[in-house]
Amino acid sequence: MDNPVLIPTIAMLVLLFLKVPVFVSVLAGGVLYFLASANLAGQIFVQRVISGTESIPLLAIPFFVCAGVFMNYTGVTKRIMNFCEVLLGTFTGGLAQVAILLSTLMGGLSGSNLADAAMEAKMLVPAMEERGFSKAFSSVVTATSAIITPLIPPGIAMIIYGSIANLSIGKLFIGGIGPGLLLCVAMMVLVSIISHKRGYKPIREHRASAGEFWSALKAAILPLCLPIIIIGGIRIGLFTPTEAGAVAIVYSLFLGFIYHEMRLEDIKTGIYETVTTSASIMIIIGAASTFAWILTKERIPQELAEMMITLLQSPFLFLLIVNIFLLIVGMFLEGNAAMIILVPLLAPIATHFGINAYQFAIMFIFNLAIGALSPPMGTLMFVTCGVTKCSMSDFIREAVPFYILLIFCLVMLTIFPIFSSGFIDLFYE
Secondary structure, three states: OOOHHHHHHHHHHHHHHOOOOOOHHHHHHHHHHHHOOOOOOHHHHHHHHHHOOOHHHHHHHHHHHHHHHHHHHOOHHHHHHHHHHHHOOOOOHHHHHHHHHHHHHHHHHHHHHHHHHHHHHOOHHHHHHHHOOHHHHHHHHHHHHHHOOOOOOOOOOHHHHHHOOOOOOOHHHOOOOOHHHHHHHHHHHHHHHHHHHHEEEEEEOOOOOHHHHHHHHHHHHHHHHHHHHHHHHHHHOOOHHHHHHHHHHHHHHHHHHHOOOHHHHHHHHHHHHHHHHHHHHHHHHHHHHHHHHHHHOOOOOOOOHHHHHHHOOOHHHHHHHHHHHOOOOOOOOHHHHHHHHHHHHHHHHHOOOOOOHHHHHHHHHHHHHHHHOOOOOOOHHHHHHHHOOOOOOHHHHHHHHHHHHHHHHHHHHHOOOOHHHHHHHHOOO
């Protein structure tokens, strides 16, 4: 098939393999397409990049990024980690279990898996090594548990997906709770088995007393209320998901005031981090949305849909092929960019096969989250190993059981829609 998109796509993939920044690679593919198209003015390219970021739901991204950054300066992480230690201290593989539960709880605060992985790598991995855990195992647990973060509301990936596919972001937030809890429990079981075989000890020999438990809960209760406030406020119509991000910022500042740990310098630093992080995300979104427009203009989604509908007669077969495809894509392409390019291609086909839109969305996000942990270009793997100084070969070798576990969870999400839609049905019906 003679298609003008072929060369720009190959150029984009080559640049990605050469580790050129994602937004530069995607923009380069778009520029090549416009240079080769004599009937398209260059101004259209600029307009498409800008218009790709002009979406009200996308305003939630800088809001939630800012709230997550501020949370790191309020002492919230230490309080939640202490609560996790009190709760799971007697479990086999104590600190590794704490890392998993901490990621689950912090997912409702930070919304960013990379931020969560970097934070836990700095805080927990040295402590885990002191207690006899290997560096590779500690790094793998930290990186894998960070996959829970984009699933637990308010995940940034859900905001992007909802804005692209025109789905309720509030329902996506709630739909991520089931998969997040499934992965949390499955990881805790696996870590318990591995820790038992290797002799990794619990943090404490005796269960925490009622006084210790209530003391730890009292310190952590205010930050733990944030996800409840966000979901509850969206559900009863008190505010939109975008406005929920602004509420999260105000709440994080309130916690900083209550705990007396946030200084004016921290607020300035937090705003700077928010601007740089949000800018990098929005540049990728603008570049990727331009490439998605190019694909749509060349009727690639329609041709792909017609081909898959002709070849595939079963919804399950379609989901199987999509899973394999997304796992491979996630190894090479940044998750947000992959989402913006591929959601317009694949979501309509899923709708044609009668697949629940929210199940497909969560499955899509989960696939790309696994890709972020996978070689050769897994961002979670690079961030975690960069902080812990763990070699890539040791990390990959130690991660094999966790990759198997993640595939198992993906199969469960694919076969049983209740994991994704169960909480949505409970909250909205």
